[in-house]
Amino acid sequence: MARITLDGIAHAYRAVPRGDADYALKPLHHVWEHGLAYALLGPSGCGKTTLLNIISGLLIPTEGRLLFDERDVTLLPTEQRNIAQVFQFPVIYDTMTVAENLAFPLKNRRMERRAIAARVAEIGEMLGLTAEMGRRARGLTADARQKVSLGRGLVRPDVSAVLFDEPLTVIDPALKWELRSKLKIVHRTLDLLMIYVTHDQVEALTFADRVVVMNDGRVLQIGTPTELFERPDHTFVGYFIGSPGMNLLPAQVMGRHARVDGHVLDLGATYPASPPGGRVQLGVRPEYATLAAGDGIPVQVRRVEDLGRRRLARVALGPHELVATLPPGLSIAGSEAVLQVEPPNLHVYVDDRRVEGIAA
Amino acid sequence: MNDKAWNNRAWFFVLPVLAFVLFSSLIPMMTVVNYSVQDTMGQNHFFWNGAGWFQNLLDPTTDIGGRFARAIVRNFVFSAAILAIEIPLGILVALSLPRRGWAVGPTLVIIALPMLIPWNVVGTIWQIFARQDIGLLGAVVNKIGIHYNDTEDPVSAWATIVVMDVWHWTSMVALLCYAGLKAIPDAYYQAARIDAARRWSVFLNIELPKLRKVLIIAVLLRFMESFMIYTEPMVVTGGGPGEATSFMSLDLVKIALGQVDLGNAAAYSLIYNLITLTVCWIFFTTMTQLEARKGA
Numbered sequence: 001m002a003r004i005t006l007d008g009i010a011h012a013y014r015a016v017p018r019g020d021a022d023y024a025l026k027p028l029h030h031v032w033e034h035g036l037a038y039a040l041l042g043p044s045g046c047g048k049t050t051l052l053n054i055i056s057g058l059l060i061p062t063e064g065r066l067l068f069d070e071r072d073v074t075l076l077p078t079e080q081r082n083i084a085q086v087f088q089f090p091v092i093y094d095t096m097t098v099a100e101n102l103a104f105p106l107k108n109r110r111m112e113r114r115a116i117a118a119r120v121a122e123i124g125e126m127l128g129l130t131a132e133m134g135r136r137a138r139g140l141t142a143d144a145r146q147k148v149s150l151g152r153g154l155v156r157p158d159v160s161a162v163l164f165d166e167p168l169t170v171i172d173p174a175l176k177w178e179l180r181s182k183l184k185i186v187h188r189t190l191d192l193l194m195i196y197v198t199h200d201q202v203e204a205l206t207f208a209d210r211v212v213v214m215n216d217g218r219v220l221q222i223g224t225p226t227e228l229f230e231r232p233d234h235t236f237v238g239y240f241i242g243s244p245g246m247n248l249l250p251a252q253v254m255g256r257h258a259r260v261d262g263h264v265l266d267l268g269a270t271y272p273a274s275p276p277g278g279r280v281q282l283g284v285r286p287e288y289a290t291l292a293a294g295d296g297i298p299v300q301v302r303r304v305e306d307l308g309r310r311r312l313a314r315v316a317l318g319p320h321e322l323v324a325t326l327p328p329g330l331s332i333a334g335s336e337a338v339l340q341v342e343p344p345n346l347h348v349y350v351d352d353r354r355v356e357g358i359a360a
Numbered sequence: 361m362n363d364k365a366w367n368n369r370a371w372f373f374v375l376p377v378l379a380f381v382l383f384s385s386l387i388p389m390m391t392v393v394n395y396s397v398q399d400t401m402g403q404n405h406f407f408w409n410g411a412g413w414f415q416n417l418l419d420p421t422t423d424i425g426g427r428f429a430r431a432i433v434r435n436f437v438f439s440a441a442i443l444a445i446e447i448p449l450g451i452l453v454a455l456s457l458p459r460r461g462w463a464v465g466p467t468l469v470i471i472a473l474p475m476l477i478p479w480n481v482v483g484t485i486w487q488i489f490a491r492q493d494i495g496l497l498g499a500v501v502n503k504i505g506i507h508y509n510d511t512e513d514p515v516s517a518w519a520t521i522v523v524m525d526v527w528h529w530t531s532m533v534a535l536l537c538y539a540g541l542k543a544i545p546d547a548y549y550q551a552a553r554i555d556a557a558r559r560w561s562v563f564l565n566i567e568l569p570k571l572r573k574v575l576i577i578a579v580l581l582r583f584m585e586s587f588m589i590y591t592e593p594m595v596v597t598g599g600g601p602g603e604a605t606s607f608m609s610l611d612l613v614k615i616a617l618g619q620v621d622l623g624n625a626a627a628y629s630l631i632y633n634l635i636t637l638t639v640c641w642i643f644f645t646t647m648t649q650l651e652a653r654k655g656a
Binding site: 056057058077078079083084085087088089091093094095096104105108109149152153 | 545547548550551553554555556557558561564565566568569
């Protein structure tokens with residue numbers, strides 16, 4: 001039962017960091033609550049794994065303090081922290097059977113023999129490994145091996161958190177889905193804090209209660225999947241979450257209205273005057289930008305992509321390109337069309353950060 | 361599977377290899393086979409002797425047979441001794457070498473130095489090193505009260521040769537193991553830390569299984585080379601005192617070049633060759649088969 005607090009944690013791989021660019025992880029404050037499943041989402045090299053290794057103690061942070069509940073564990077070695085971690089590639093003790101692999105972390109912590117057997121059987125069953133328990137681990141298939149790795153991460157009953165570092169990379173796409181839902185069930189039954197690193201947004205959004213979006217060593221937004229989709233705090237979040245990502249249009253914002261290439265859009269709220277020199281952008285998700293017949297902003301349709309379940313149109317608004325949804329039943333004759341956006345789905349970004357409007 | 365074109369002319373592509381193998385090993389070896397079945401009274405006149413030399417050699421009650429049997433025993437004892445020392449010691453050295461940082465380069469070069477010295481130079485170094493009057497080792501050991509004389513005492517002679525081989529070749533085992541250890545991904549060590557595995561447990565469950573393949577190669581190479589050892593004991597002890605360190609190769613040279621006993625020498629070298637081949641083959645097949653069975 002634990003809460004993990006990051007108090008100004010930052011890390012640089014260079015011994016003497018010379019500037020902001022040397023930090024793989026920029027100073028970060030965050031509290032991971034017990035019982036929740038978090039996903040750390042971001043492109044490769046954004047600092048996700050660094051953050052994970054700091055929590056598990058494989059790395060000692062350059063700055064800041066790490067607290068498990070109220071206890072400072074910043075300098076505590078890995079084996080003395082109550083942390084389990086599962087790696088990207090299966091790590092298996094080849095000389096042992098599946099059951100011995102699962103029992104290994106418990107045996108090393110001198111748990112009582114009967115308790116070990118019961119726990120190993122329970123976790124093995126949860127992961128569907130019961131039939132393979134007596135087999136030697138080296139002959140297993142890649143996904144069975146990764147299941148054993150996952151099992152070793154989940155087997156300890158007293159851990160503060162289980163960390164996953166892109167654990168499903170090596171798994172077959174069909175099995176991925178199955179394993180992910182299994183992990184979700186395991187999470188509910190074991191009531192643990194789980195932190196799950198991934199660069200796959202679908203994985204993050206389906207697994208997690210809270211998604212932490214990172215880029216370039218910074219945490220950009222922490223929120224539920226819905227929050228990230230409906231109200232991205234940063235243009236990167238808008239672009240990274242969703243497929244295709246959010247449309248961003250350079251605009252001038254004046255009170256309740258925005259002007260894009262000579263056309264005026266209603267924002268539904270009043271925005272303060274943006275600071276001089278700031279880059280102002282208007283963001284709208286393709287799902288909320290619909291082509292229509294009737295009133296709206298005239299656009300040129302470049303191309304329509306039929307994705308089966310929905311149709312997307314690549315359109316041009318003056319010099320700006322964007323992606324819009326083509327509602328079922330509507331057919332476009334020629335390249336002229338009209339774009340409609342509901343005001344609540346329009347977001348204003350100044351220098352990539354979302355600005356909150358004052359509803360009036 | 362069987363829809364491939366059936367064309368025996370493909371065998372012609374094997375001919376160059378066949379010709380090369382013929383000239384590099386089979387034809388030279390046939391001259392030895394030739395001597396092993398013939399006898400001579402001099403004047404370059406040879407006559408057929410059948411399996412006579414072989415029968416003599418393999419019968420320990422004959423003079424040459426007894427000599428042969430004692431040499432075989434010496435060879436196996438020597439190979440077993442150096443393997444028992446060099447393999448564990450090599451693993452230990454490899455484990456204690458630095459894996460990253462500036463020290464890696466210099467350490468590896470220093471470790472590799474003994475291997476770069478030619479055999480007869482190694483022999484000369486140890487011959488002088490072991491002398492009781494001016495040799496650093498010999499003089500010091502005698503000073504601290506241990507009787508040591510590698511030219512008179514068989515135990516001293518054996519100890520010198522075994523220690524010399526360990527000095528010369530442990531680095532090879534160490535470097536092979538080092539390469540094997542470097543190939544283990546960091547995640548294994550990290551997982552072991554997460555699992556709170558103790559050092560010994562990490563060695564048994566991660567490092568040793570990953571080293572299995574390089575160790576097979578190391579044992580094979582060291583067995584073959586130690587079984588054929590010649591130059592170093594030749595320079596240091598000359599096979600003595602008595603015949604205490606007369607390994608098969610030394611013995612063979614004495615028969616072939618010292619006594620010009622061509623028939624015995626030819627039979628001797630063929631059987632010597634067969635033993636090396638057989639031991640390596642048995643060793644290799646059992647090791648690879650054990651591997652395959654464990655994988656199943």
